[in-house]
Amino acid sequence: MTDPRAALDAALLDAHHRGDQPALVRLYAHAADLAEAAGDREAMCFYLTHAYVFALESGSEDADALHARLKAEGREE
Amino acid sequence: MSVFPMDLSHVTGGIETARGLPNAFYTDPTVFEVEKSKVWARNWVAMAFTTDVQENGYAKPLTFLGQPLMLVRDAEGTLRVFQNICRHRGMILVAEEGPIKRAIRCPYHAWSYEMSGALRTTPHVGGPGNNRHDCINRASLGLIEVRSHQWMGIVFVNLDGQAPAFEEYAGDVLDRYAEFEKPLYRCGDEGTFEMSVQGNWKLAIENGAESYHLPWVHPGLNSYSRLEDHYHIDTAGPTCGQGTTVYDPALKFPKFDGLSEKWAKGAEYPMLFPNIMMGFQNDHTFAFIVIPETQERSTERVQLFYASDEVSGDDWREMRERNAVQWRGVFEEDIFVVEGMQKGRHASGFDGGKFSPVMDNPTHDFHAWVARQMSA
Numbered sequence: 001m002t003d004p005r006a007a008l009d010a011a012l013l014d015a016h017h018r019g020d021q022p023a024l025v026r027l028y029a030h031a032a033d034l035a036e037a038a039g040d041r042e043a044m045c046f047y048l049t050h051a052y053v054f055a056l057e058s059g060s061e062d063a064d065a066l067h068a069r070l071k072a073e074g075r076e077e
Numbered sequence: 078m079s080v081f082p083m084d085l086s087h088v089t090g091g092i093e094t095a096r097g098l099p100n101a102f103y104t105d106p107t108v109f110e111v112e113k114s115k116v117w118a119r120n121w122v123a124m125a126f127t128t129d130v131q132e133n134g135y136a137k138p139l140t141f142l143g144q145p146l147m148l149v150r151d152a153e154g155t156l157r158v159f160q161n162i163c164r165h166r167g168m169i170l171v172a173e174e175g176p177i178k179r180a181i182r183c184p185y186h187a188w189s190y191e192m193s194g195a196l197r198t199t200p201h202v203g204g205p206g207n208n209r210h211d212c213i214n215r216a217s218l219g220l221i222e223v224r225s226h227q228w229m230g231i232v233f234v235n236l237d238g239q240a241p242a243f244e245e246y247a248g249d250v251l252d253r254y255a256e257f258e259k260p261l262y263r264c265g266d267e268g269t270f271e272m273s274v275q276g277n278w279k280l281a282i283e284n285g286a287e288s289y290h291l292p293w294v295h296p297g298l299n300s301y302s303r304l305e306d307h308y309h310i311d312t313a314g315p316t317c318g319q320g321t322t323v324y325d326p327a328l329k330f331p332k333f334d335g336l337s338e339k340w341a342k343g344a345e346y347p348m349l350f351p352n353i354m355m356g357f358q359n360d361h362t363f364a365f366i367v368i369p370e371t372q373e374r375s376t377e378r379v380q381l382f383y384a385s386d387e388v389s390g391d392d393w394r395e396m397r398e399r400n401a402v403q404w405r406g407v408f409e410e411d412i413f414v415v416e417g418m419q420k421g422r423h424a425s426g427f428d429g430g431k432f433s434p435v436m437d438n439p440t441h442d443f444h445a446w447v448a449r450q451m452s453a
Contacts, residue, residue: 042205042206043206044206045205045206045207046201046205046206048206049198049200049201049206049208050200052198053182053187053189053198053200056179056180056182056189056197056198057178057179057180057181057182057189058178058179059178059179063179070208074207074209075203075206075207075208075209076198076208076209077208077209077215
């Protein structure tokens with residue numbers, strides 16, 4: 001059985017290689033959700049940051065929501 | 078060893094006794110470096126065409142006088158010039174031209190900037206997952222904007238930010254050609270072209286400024302625009318140039334509305350120092366920008382502008398192409414003299430040259446202006 005975390009890491013690496021920004025937004029946001037579910041706030045904010053940056057760069061409509069989550073954690077202006 | 082201060086009084090004196098700029102102004106990399114600060118940074122200089130970035134949400138990097146800059150047209154269509162560097166580590170932000178969706182992300186540590194230049198986020202700057210820190214004042218860390226001004230389809234920049242307002246700097250030219258302050262139309266890719274010249278930037282401007290060479294270098298003009306049909310443009314500002322009283326082109330394009338009688342047969346070709354020649358004619362204008370690459374090599378960029386968008390149509394394609402070929406031919410005819418004079422500037426016996434007090438006034442005006450800038 002495939003380790004979900006390893007599969008996510010592989011998907012992220014693949015998205016980076018392909019420069020697939022929508023996938024990077026989605027996958028990093030998913031990683032943040034997994035970290036939040038695991039109670040790992042630091043990891044959540046790390047992944048949210050990456051999702052937010054790629055959302056900004058790609059013009060994703062998710063950018064504002066990702067920004068709001070980071071700001072609520074005191075990690076963004 | 079510094080070559081400055083240099084006595085240039087023999088250049089700024091009256092044309093009857095003046096000499097041209099010394100060889101070093103064309104061949105010496107030290108002089109070229111001094112020019113960057115004394116001539117190019119202090120004044121308004123032509124850098125690009127507004128149509129170099131035609132789409133909203135688009136960035137185009139360029140190197141100008143060795144500096145990495147970029148043109149950015151934001152989502153609303155506002156065109157700005159920035160230094161193409163991240164405020165964090167000085168990394169080049171935009172390597173290739175292309176669309177910008179919402180933010181420009183530095184490829185190094187991902188500091189990201191809005192198209193207005195505002196610093197939008199600083200990932201992990203306060204530690205992993207923390208994008209803020211009390212020492213990071215985003216409001217003071219936006220992209221470094223270069224002072225710019227757009228006129229007649231040209232992007233001018235003032236690199237040191239200290240020049241008078243463009244309207245003051247170029248006031249003589251703006252007043253003289255106010256009648257041409259109308260919509261201009263690029264109309265086709267064939268009207269934008271560039272040439273690489275093995276010559277110092279000043280030689281291209283000097284050559285464009287005077288009509289003395291026309292019958293020898295452009296013999297095709299003799300049949301309809303003789304030397305005696307030309308006159309010097311003489312103003313107090315950073316300009317010089319030439320005009321003709323018999324403009325009557327074989328190619329007939331729609332004319333600008335509302336021009337005064339002067340332009341029925343008149344056309345003028347002013348230089349706006351330091352680096353642009355413009356053409357004002359009743360049916361189209363052009364801009365000829367000279368961009369220095371080294372002290373001995375320059376790029377000439379040309380764009381034609383028509384009076385009516387109608388000329389964009391396929392019906393006008395052949396005429397547009399013939400017009401572009403014709404202008405390109407004229408500018409290419411000038412290349413051998415620019416390159417020949419450049420080679421000549423390596424002759425140790427050349428003393429800057431002796432001017433004709435009647436025919437070389439525009440060249441002398443330009444030399445004297447450069448000399449004053451370099452002496453200031």
